[in-house]
Amino acid sequence: xxxxxxxxxxxxxxxxxxxxxxxxxxxxxxxxxxxxxxxxxxxxxxxxxxxxxxxxxxxxxxxxxxxxxxxxxxxxxxxxxxxxxxxxxxxxxxxxxxxxxxxxxxxxxxxxxxxxxxxxxxxxxxxxxxxxxxxxxxxxxxxxxxxxxxxxxxxxxxxxxxxxxxxxxxxxxxxxxxxxxxxxxxxxxxxxxxxxxxxxxxxxxxxxxxxxxxxxxxxxxxxxxxxxxxxxxxxxxxxxxxxxxxxxxxxxxxxxxxxxxxxxxxxxxxxxxxxxxxxxxxxxxxxxxxxxxxxxxxxxxxxxxxxxxxxxxxxxxxxxxxxxxxxxxxxxxxxxxxxxxxxxxxxxxxxxxxxxxxxxxxxxxxxxxxxxxxxxxxxxxxxxxxxxxxxxxxxxxxxxxxxxxxxxxxxxxxxxxxxxxxxxxxxxxxxxxxxxxxxxxxxxxxxxxxxxxxxxxxx
Amino acid sequence: xxxxxxxxxxxxxxxxxxxxxxxxxxxxxxxxxxxxxxxxxxxxxxxxxxxxxxxxxxxxxxxxxxxxxxxxxxxxxxxxxxxxxxxxxxxxxxxxxxxxxxxxxxxxxxxxxxxxxxxxxxxxxxxxxxxxxxxxxxxxxxxxxxxxxxxxxxxxxxxxxxxxxxxxxxxxxxxxxxxxxxxxxxxxxxxxxxxxxxxxxxxxxxxxxxxxxxxxxxxxxxxxxxxxxxxxxxxxxxxxxxxxxxxxxxxxxxxxxxxxxxxxxxxxxxxxxxxxxxxxxxxxxxxxxxxxxxxxxxxxxxxxxxxxxxxxxxxxxxxxxxxxxxxxxxxxxxxxxxxxxxxxxxxxxxxxxxxxxxxxxxxxxxxxxxxxxxxxxxxxxxxxxxxxxxxxxxxxxxxxxxxxxxxxxxxxxxxxxxxxxxxxxxxxxxxxxxxxxxxxxxxxxxxxxxxxxxxxxxx
Numbered sequence: 028x029x030x031x032x033x034x035x036x037x038x039x040x041x042x043x044x045x046x047x048x049x050x051x052x053x054x055x056x057x058x059x060x061x062x063x064x065x066x067x068x069x070x071x072x073x074x075x076x077x078x079x080x081x082x083x084x085x086x087x088x089x090x091x092x093x094x095x096x097x098x099x100x101x102x103x104x105x106x107x108x109x110x111x112x113x114x115x116x117x118x119x120x121x122x123x124x125x126x127x128x129x130x131x132x133x134x135x136x137x138x139x140x141x142x143x144x145x146x147x148x149x150x151x152x153x154x155x156x157x158x159x160x161x162x163x164x165x166x167x168x169x170x171x172x173x174x175x176x177x178x179x180x181x182x183x184x185x186x187x188x189x190x191x192x193x194x195x196x197x198x199x200x201x202x203x204x205x206x207x208x209x210x211x212x213x214x215x216x217x218x219x220x221x222x223x224x225x226x227x228x229x230x231x232x233x234x235x236x237x238x239x240x241x242x243x244x245x246x247x248x249x250x251x252x253x254x255x256x257x258x259x260x261x262x263x264x265x266x267x268x269x270x271x272x273x274x275x276x277x278x279x280x281x282x283x284x285x286x287x288x289x290x291x292x293x294x295x296x297x298x299x300x301x302x303x304x305x306x307x308x309x310x311x312x313x314x315x316x317x318x319x320x321x322x323x324x325x326x327x328x329x330x331x332x333x334x335x336x337x338x339x340x341x342x343x344x345x346x347x348x349x350x351x352x353x354x355x356x357x358x359x360x361x362x363x364x365x366x367x368x369x370x371x372x373x374x375x376x377x378x379x380x381x382x383x384x385x386x387x388x389x390x391x392x393x394x395x396x397x398x399x400x401x402x403x404x405x406x407x408x409x410x411x412x413x414x415x416x417x418x419x420x421x422x423x424x425x426x427x428x429x430x431x432x433x434x435x436x437x438x439x440x441x442x443x444x445x446x447x448x449x450x451x452x453x454x455x456x457x458x459x460x461x462x463x464x465x466x467x468x469x470x471x472x473x474x475x476x477x478x479x480x481x482x483x484x485x486x
Numbered sequence: 487x488x489x490x491x492x493x494x495x496x497x498x499x500x501x502x503x504x505x506x507x508x509x510x511x512x513x514x515x516x517x518x519x520x521x522x523x524x525x526x527x528x529x530x531x532x533x534x535x536x537x538x539x540x541x542x543x544x545x546x547x548x549x550x551x552x553x554x555x556x557x558x559x560x561x562x563x564x565x566x567x568x569x570x571x572x573x574x575x576x577x578x579x580x581x582x583x584x585x586x587x588x589x590x591x592x593x594x595x596x597x598x599x600x601x602x603x604x605x606x607x608x609x610x611x612x613x614x615x616x617x618x619x620x621x622x623x624x625x626x627x628x629x630x631x632x633x634x635x636x637x638x639x640x641x642x643x644x645x646x647x648x649x650x651x652x653x654x655x656x657x658x659x660x661x662x663x664x665x666x667x668x669x670x671x672x673x674x675x676x677x678x679x680x681x682x683x684x685x686x687x688x689x690x691x692x693x694x695x696x697x698x699x700x701x702x703x704x705x706x707x708x709x710x711x712x713x714x715x716x717x718x719x720x721x722x723x724x725x726x727x728x729x730x731x732x733x734x735x736x737x738x739x740x741x742x743x744x745x746x747x748x749x750x751x752x753x754x755x756x757x758x759x760x761x762x763x764x765x766x767x768x769x770x771x772x773x774x775x776x777x778x779x780x781x782x783x784x785x786x787x788x789x790x791x792x793x794x795x796x797x798x799x800x801x802x803x804x805x806x807x808x809x810x811x812x813x814x815x816x817x818x819x820x821x822x823x824x825x826x827x828x829x830x831x832x833x834x835x836x837x838x839x840x841x842x843x844x845x846x847x848x849x850x851x852x853x854x855x856x857x858x859x860x861x862x863x864x865x866x867x868x869x870x871x872x873x874x875x876x877x878x879x880x881x882x883x884x885x886x887x888x889x890x891x892x893x894x895x896x897x898x899x900x901x902x903x904x905x906x907x908x909x910x911x912x913x914x915x916x917x918x919x920x921x922x923x924x925x926x927x928x929x930x931x932x933x934x935x936x937x938x939x940x941x942x943x944x945x
Binding site for chain 2: 246249250251259260263264266267268270271274275280283284287288291387388391396397398421422424425
């Protein structure tokens with residue numbers, strides 16, 4: 028009875044959420060006739076349905092395991108020489124947002140390719156350093172997402188396929204590279220991370236062996252995290268695994284003390300591990316011909332890009348939205364860079380905003396209620412292929428997180444994927460100025476569905 | 487709108503819970519005329535109301551700080567010589583339940599007062615060793631709750647009054663003293679705890695300084711704990727505070743490794759800290775003349791005892807109930823010892839079963855739903871003096887945990903305090919055989935209210 032009560036309550040909220048959506052109702056793809064025709068071709072198409080089942084099943088079956096840490100140049104494929112990775116879809120230097128340019132400059136200084144900020148900017152503008160998306164190398168990075176060859180990266184192995192995914196390591200809050208800061212303190216911290224932190228964690232992970240990430244993330248969902256904007260529990264759980272192993276390892280006591288203090292002092296430390304795990308789960312679903320399942324959502328601060336399983340590595344982009352969130356004192360939406368970072372890989376994997384019901388503290392931080400969190404998660408059930416029973420949500424009677432975004436449904440009913448995110452200042456180096464809940468733009472899904480339809484014979 | 491939705495939902499559940507209670511409705515105190523007269527004297531009595539406001543305010547204002555660890559003989563008042571503390575109200579050796587006798591024997595072996603189990607039993611039976619409740623010494627212990635002079639205890643200082651509270655340290659699961667096990671492995675672990683664990687934690691706490699416990703517990707409530715039967719988050723948060731400090735301290739690396747592994751391997755490690763913190767908060771409310779606020783609920787496996795602020799150290803007891811919970815494979819209710827331990831101090835402080843809405847995993851472990859958890863917490867709102875805004879519950883729109891049990895209301899409406907508990911085997915040393923949700927018995931509240939009425943002039 029009480030159980031039914033909660034379920035019907037959640038359904039009522041979902042319906043209420045649906046009603047809110049309907050106020051903004053528009054015909055599919057806002058009346059775009061070509062998209063409407065594409066959608067008509069794809070809906071209830073037996074091959075698409077079969078392809079989506081296959082892609083979704085591969086995502087569900089994925090088992091990301093944290094296996095190690097290494098320098099990007101050694102760990103990431105095609106990462107030798109001078110190459111810088113960034114978040115989101117491809118973008119040229121000229122079009123990059125302030126924080127990304129700032130981070131590129133910082134990475135050049137960190138690598139020692141230029142002596143000062145001015146020379147680094149000249150070098151970046153000169154075109155001799157290629158800039159490529161993290162996603163093109165199996166990697167993901169939050170905010171500017173810049174990864175340079177000498178930076179350490181987490182290595183996550185997907186046990187079923189053996190595929191590897193990567194992410195850089197979280198620097199903490201304040202003046203950090205991912206928000207475009209590039210001063211001496213930022214570069215010094217990156218150097219410490221590339222040496223002491225990397226070496227200590229490598230020794231520690233050699234002691235723990237691979238750490239299965241889905242059970243750890245599932246436990247964190249039961250502890251108030253959605254493992255995107257809130258990683259307090261997951262960071263604590265990871266530290267609990269690492270701490271005894273670190274002491275048993277060959278790490279020096281001085282290094283262990285520094286590393287443990289660094290991790291204990293940064294509740295976002297797990298974010299990048301979470302992102303690499305999500306990337307691993309979604310890469311498992313890539314390249315299934317005809318599948319309309321979204322395998323990546325990523326923003327470079329200018330463009331918001333999506334990829335579908337059935338169209339593989341092709342990007343479909345729309346202008347990245349400005350986040351109408353809660354701004355720290357002294358800042359407003361006028362100061363914000365548009366939506367930025369690869370961290371929407373968590374929402375793509377059914378976490379973050381999709382699992383917001385697990386983390387009511389997120390909505391209350393930006394002015395909402397726990398009921399809003401449940402409503403947001405319930406609404407995502409309308410645009411997803413199923414639930415991930417590995418990620419259960421206590422507040423929704425332990426139902427699985429809605430996962431496997433179906434681009435057809437996004438276009439068809441206009442419910443846009445929700446994303447929990449931090450907000451960067453538009454200028455390099457100022458840092459985080461707020462946090463909020465935003466939506467993926469419709470346009471890139473319309474383009475993706477239209478392109479997918481061209482690959483599919485009529486049913 | 488959604489906010490109101492949730493509030494009305496919670497209210498509906500509470501009403502539903504109330505309705506369930508009404509099926510078992512009986513006149514106050516089951517028609518006991520003396521108790522009915524006592525109640526009539528106490529209800530809406532201006533002095534009682536004022537006394538309860540004072541006691542509740544003192545509980546709310548209490549600030550328990552984990553300040554250290556020491557040997558019981560050094561830390562606990564009147565603990566010199568041969569003395570053993572136990573959980574619950576006073577009880578003689580002959581009446582003790584199996585697990586408590588087993589734990590007493592184990593403590594005697596640990597202290598070296600006897601060479602073997604047989605001699606230890608003879609010594610215990612002989613009457614030369616006094617047995618006293620932990621509560622008589624400002625202490626609390628889970629299950630058998632046995633504290634002997636050479637055991638280490640947590641020292642919690644209540645910042646407002648300077649009063650000290652104590653608890654023993656959690657041994658982990660399996661064969662442990664608190665469930666009455668007393669074999670060599672149990673005694674050896676106790677010796678390690680009294681030396682390596684105690685010394686290492688003492689050095690660590692010297693490094694951290696006092697750790698404020700209410701914020702830590704509040705955070706754990708936002709992470710799925712109710713800090714009685716679930717302490718996974720709180721243990722992780724404590725370890726996060728201790729780990730870097732331990733490495734900065736003078737503790738040897740070997741000791742730090744052992745201690746960190748011990749803590750990381752026991753999700754209940756924080757329980758005893760939680761209990762000492764709750765004891766500190768409730769001791770702050772003691773001794774307010776006329777107050778019907780419950781300051782202790784404690785079980786010795788035979789008797790369930792309560793104390794009121796207005797009757798100070800006097801115990802009122804009823805037979806301890808058998809817990810109709812979820813039993814581990816191979817065990818049933820026939821194997822269970824009656825309700826046991828001082829850990830109901832957490833419920834007395836508005837945590838545990840009273841804060842069950844924070845910990846849906848607890849009810850699902852014993853076969854209920856998250857809605858049941860919310861209903862249980864909401865029902866406790868009918869027998870409490872207010873809410874503790876320091877302990878907010880995300881699933882109930884961040885309302886404060888219901889706290890300050892008013893014995894008058896328990897007797898008046900027959901809603902019995904709910905307690906989350908582990909279940910011990912009736913025989914010494916078998917260990918935990920299940921877990922469940924139980925209720926305090928009505929009888930002790932009836933006696934307490936009757937006794938309190940005798941101390942109060944008619945209004």
